[in-house]
Amino acid sequence: MQSHPYLFLVVLTVAALLFAxxxxxxxxxxxxxxxxRKPGPSKSAVxxxxxxxxxxxxxxxxxxxxxxxxxxxxxxxxxxxxxxxxVAFKGLSIGGFAAIMIFLLLLVEGLVWACMKGVLKWK
Amino acid sequence: MIDEGLQxxxxxxxxFTTSLQDLYNWGRKSSVWPLQxxxxxxxxxxxxxxxxxxxxxxxxxxxxxxxxxxxxxxxxAGTVTKKMLPQVVRLYNQMPEPKYVIAMGACAIxxxxxxxxxxxxxxxxxxxxxDVHIPGCPPRPEALLHALMTLQKKIExxxxxxxxxxxHLQADAPSExxxxxxxxxxxxxxxxxxxxxxxxxxxxx
Numbered sequence: 001m002q003s004h005p006y007l008f009l010v011v012l013t014v015a016a017l018l019f020a021x022x023x024x025x026x027x028x029x030x031x032x033x034x035x036x037r038k039p040g041p042s043k044s045a046v047x048x049x050x051x052x053x054x055x056x057x058x059x060x061x062x063x064x065x066x067x068x069x070x071x072x073x074x075x076x077x078x079x080x081x082x083x084x085x086x087v088a089f090k091g092l093s094i095g096g097f098a099a100i101m102i103f104l105l106l107l108v109e110g111l112v113w114a115c116m117k118g119v120l121k122w123k
Numbered sequence: 124m125i126d127e128g129l130q131x132x133x134x135x136x137x138x139f140t141t142s143l144q145d146l147y148n149w150g151r152k153s154s155v156w157p158l159q160x161x162x163x164x165x166x167x168x169x170x171x172x173x174x175x176x177x178x179x180x181x182x183x184x185x186x187x188x189x190x191x192x193x194x195x196x197x198x199x200a201g202t203v204t205k206k207m208l209p210q211v212v213r214l215y216n217q218m219p220e221p222k223y224v225i226a227m228g229a230c231a232i233x234x235x236x237x238x239x240x241x242x243x244x245x246x247x248x249x250x251x252x253x254d255v256h257i258p259g260c261p262p263r264p265e266a267l268l269h270a271l272m273t274l275q276k277k278i279e280x281x282x283x284x285x286x287x288x289x290x291h292l293q294a295d296a297p298s299e300x301x302x303x304x305x306x307x308x309x310x311x312x313x314x315x316x317x318x319x320x321x322x323x324x325x326x327x328x
Contacts, residue, residue: 034147034283035220035291038298042216048190050210 067119074111078104144283151195151221152183152278155271158194158214159187163201165228165261172264179264182271191217196274198267199251202230202237203244205310209302212250216299220291223278225270226253229260236260249314250300252290 031037047053085092085100092100114120130140141149161169173179173187188194191214203211215224226247229235234245247253254277255270262270282288290296300318303310 036294038220038291040216040297040299042213042299042302045213045217048192048214048217050214052213 067114067117070110071114071119074107074114078107145279147283148279148281151281152275154186155182155184155196155223155274155278156186156188156194157184157196157198158191158218159189160197160214161200162203162207162211163228163230165200165231168261168264169198169200169227169267172267177264177268179268179271182268182275184271191215192219194218195221196223196225197251198225198227199231199247199253200227202235203247204242205244205305206242208244208247208250208310209304211247212300212302215251216302220298221281221289222291223254223274224251225255225257225267225274227257227267227270228262229258232256232258244310249319250303252300252318 045053081100081103088096125140125142133140161167171177173185179185184196195218197211197215197218199211215222224247226232230237230243231247234240234243237243238245244250248256255273257266257270259266283292300315301312303312305311
């Protein structure tokens with residue numbers, strides 16, 4: 001009887017799984033028998049530099065930072081696409097050209113909006 | 124448990140036998156990971172011990188961990204001030220069991236030259252279960268290596284089961300020691316009563 005040509009893959013997968021899982025299971029068994037768990041308030045604490053963490057993580061985040069996100073997108077992400085656009089300019093189809101122009105228009109809109117809002121003025 | 128005489132006899136014939144407990148202790152003593160944590164000038168000697176000239180990695184203890192979650196040896200290297208002590212005890216509490224403490228240098232043992240200072244703790248063994256004390260001000264790296272070897276000898280004799288097993292193997296033993304707080308005049312509590320039992324002072328009139 002001829003075995004399936006991919007049978008060795010199944011065998012190797014099972015062997016790999018056992019190779020990883022058996023030591024983990026042994027370690028778990030050992031820990032259960034010979035190393036009782038001992039959690040506590042300071043052992044289970046999140047912070048591990050010796051100090052107590054004082055306030056909670058639930059703070060109010062300043063929403064004004066959305067301006068930076070938009071301006072970053074305009075100046076940084078645009079640059080990433082402008083260079084390949086310039087390199088491939090001659091070989092572009094009409095569709096590709098239109099797509100990149102729409103993309104640029106969307107970003108320029110953001111720039112105009114930021115300009116009108118006065119974000120770019122140095123105060 | 125194999126008889127020790129028989130074990131020696133078999134060793135002479137080239138047959139090496141061991142027990143699970145010995146194997147476990149051998150593994151533990153050969154990979155003691157200290158907490159990367161220095162308080163004063165003794166820490167410089169600790170750093171020197173970890174470098175190429177003294178080379179603490181010969182004993183498997185070169186992996187200084189910056190997180191207490193991964194360390195099992197706390198080398199109290201230097202003067203422990205009362206301001207610093209709560210952090211030291213909290214770090215010790217955060218270390219997983221089994222854990223060991225080496226008090227390195229005169230300051231960690233007793234306060235050393237700063238013993239009379241109002242802000243210096245007079246020995247870290249008032250709050251932590253110290254396994255090995257190293258005298259010296261500061262102790263040389265060789266002294267730290269000797270302390271590590273002494274600790275390894277101690278780990279070797281740890282029992283896995285029975286009445287004599289160490290604290291970390293007893294399910295009902297507490298995992299954490301009380302963290303002192305700043306009181307009006309001193310730390311509260313001023314010592315861990317369960318740990319620190321000094322010999323009574325006898326005065327000869």
